[in-house]
Amino acid sequence: MSNKDRLVERALAKMRARDVLDADEEAVFRGALGDLREIPAGRTFVRAGENLTHSILLLDGIACRYKDLAGGERQIMELHVGGDFVDLHGFLLKRLDHNIGSMTPILIATVPHERLREITRSHPHLARLLWLSTLIDAAIHRERILSIGRRDAVGRIAHLFCEMAVRMEVIGLAEGGRYRLPITQGDIADTTGLTPVHVNRMLKKLRDEGLLTFRGGEVTVGDRERLAREAEFDPAYLNLEREPR
Amino acid sequence: MSNKDRLVERALAKMRARDVLDADEEAVFRGALGDLREIPAGRTFVRAGENLTHSILLLDGIACRYKDLAGGERQIMELHVGGDFVDLHGFLLKRLDHNIGSMTPILIATVPHERLREITRSHPHLARLLWLSTLIDAAIHRERILSIGRRDAVGRIAHLFCEMAVRMEVIGLAEGGRYRLPITQGDIADTTGLTPVHVNRMLKKLRDEGLLTFRGGEVTVGDRERLAREAEFDPAYLNLEREPR
DNA sequence: CGACTATTTGACGCCAGTCAACACCGGTGG
DNA sequence: CCACCGGTGTTGACTGGCGTCAAATAGTCG
Numbered sequence: 001m002s003n004k005d006r007l008v009e010r011a012l013a014k015m016r017a018r019d020v021l022d023a024d025e026e027a028v029f030r031g032a033l034g035d036l037r038e039i040p041a042g043r044t045f046v047r048a049g050e051n052l053t054h055s056i057l058l059l060d061g062i063a064c065r066y067k068d069l070a071g072g073e074r075q076i077m078e079l080h081v082g083g084d085f086v087d088l089h090g091f092l093l094k095r096l097d098h099n100i101g102s103m104t105p106i107l108i109a110t111v112p113h114e115r116l117r118e119i120t121r122s123h124p125h126l127a128r129l130l131w132l133s134t135l136i137d138a139a140i141h142r143e144r145i146l147s148i149g150r151r152d153a154v155g156r157i158a159h160l161f162c163e164m165a166v167r168m169e170v171i172g173l174a175e176g177g178r179y180r181l182p183i184t185q186g187d188i189a190d191t192t193g194l195t196p197v198h199v200n201r202m203l204k205k206l207r208d209e210g211l212l213t214f215r216g217g218e219v220t221v222g223d224r225e226r227l228a229r230e231a232e233f234d235p236a237y238l239n240l241e242r243e244p245r
Numbered sequence: 246m247s248n249k250d251r252l253v254e255r256a257l258a259k260m261r262a263r264d265v266l267d268a269d270e271e272a273v274f275r276g277a278l279g280d281l282r283e284i285p286a287g288r289t290f291v292r293a294g295e296n297l298t299h300s301i302l303l304l305d306g307i308a309c310r311y312k313d314l315a316g317g318e319r320q321i322m323e324l325h326v327g328g329d330f331v332d333l334h335g336f337l338l339k340r341l342d343h344n345i346g347s348m349t350p351i352l353i354a355t356v357p358h359e360r361l362r363e364i365t366r367s368h369p370h371l372a373r374l375l376w377l378s379t380l381i382d383a384a385i386h387r388e389r390i391l392s393i394g395r396r397d398a399v400g401r402i403a404h405l406f407c408e409m410a411v412r413m414e415v416i417g418l419a420e421g422g423r424y425r426l427p428i429t430q431g432d433i434a435d436t437t438g439l440t441p442v443h444v445n446r447m448l449k450k451l452r453d454e455g456l457l458t459f460r461g462g463e464v465t466v467g468d469r470e471r472l473a474r475e476a477e478f479d480p481a482y483l484n485l486e487r488e489p490r
Numbered sequence: 491c492g493a494c495t496a497t498t499t500g501a502c503g504c505c506a507g508t509c510a511a512c513a514c515c516g517g518t519g520g
Numbered sequence: 521c522c523a524c525c526g527g528t529g530t531t532g533a534c535t536g537g538c539g540t541c542a543a544a545t546a547g548t549c550g
Contacts, residue, residue: 145322
């Protein structure tokens, strides 16, 4: 199995976690993927307002959706990991309302919109699964609204790490409550609507209480039970049940 | 034209604002709608976790998506107006991650999931427009994340009213910067991640500066230009451009 | 080693939250 | 007709969680 095939498995694993894919559908999905591209860390590779003709599947590395305000304040809407179809939204929106950037070196595959359109004509069930993946993005957005709107600083951070743990497990990149998340405390601040200084303080608190350690881009969950309670984390919104869609 | 037909026009108007629908597609859409139901104000009519077999199109009145934390704090994710397909997300998610409630007396139409599935098989372009409407929900969610995460209290409130003005205009319920939005200051607080008391103070500020008046569920935009500037409001995320999807 | 970025910690300030009292308004029932 | 009531809106005094500013300490890469 080539490296590409192995990485594409992550995207398939995500879909298989939610429904059964037949061999034809898997083949069509693989066939839709175009060129691979490597992008270094810290690049904005899709910009708000650009006209899009291709969507992008993230194969490896960490990326994010974000928007800025005029004063330079950045808000990250969602973190993305291998297997996430990061700008599938652009297929029908035609132009994104936000930017997409790489937080680490990443590997992506492009998918022409025309091929996605063809899938909606010839493979409605596969199309529904693609649709579903954008619905799960929306569910993740809603959970973030709840976090930023109503959870306190510790709860927001705890919730983010709970979510990423589950999403990493789905693609086989987390086990035993450990996973790599090579981002900075400033990135966490931009995701949780806090400042880097306050994130630092709350991370210390979580560490001191034995709930979680975040160091050198490595997350170690110390006490999953208590962390989830602190965050009021319920993974239901990630829709990890295999059923006919 | 019956009352129902007139209200269904709002949903069609929303789609027509984004793409061209042919007569067949309009007929199929109308045909998909089942029974009408009236629901009084203040009811939660779809609950998180319920198994769903139908989706709901909001025809008239105001509804919202919301989640609560254990302590009783409520966060409203999105306000909905006539023509919004409020729980289309449930079609593929099967169970919602959040609740949907009526903020005023509302009129809804139910749509069996089976009929939606049939549309994805027989009318791929119409299906893409339904998909698009959920993508716009996601875009609205992202803008709310930005608001709550990085805008100050005045900016959040100003932004909300800018957004609702545009969305009301699309369905013909706002003109000259005036529209009815019969919700309470507490509801605005739950939407913007603030407290009712602080919302009250900021509304006074907006009123004193002549930007906006909110009284008795009636919104009057005093100075649209300055309000939009205060909110850093750019309607691009609402995707109001008619093009082939 | 030097330049740079990320992390850590402390002191202080402010925006928004909390608490509380009062006004207003529509509805209800005596 | 008025007393009452619950929900909503308004305002003031005070508090606190998080932001800001600043400086010192790691860690990393040429």
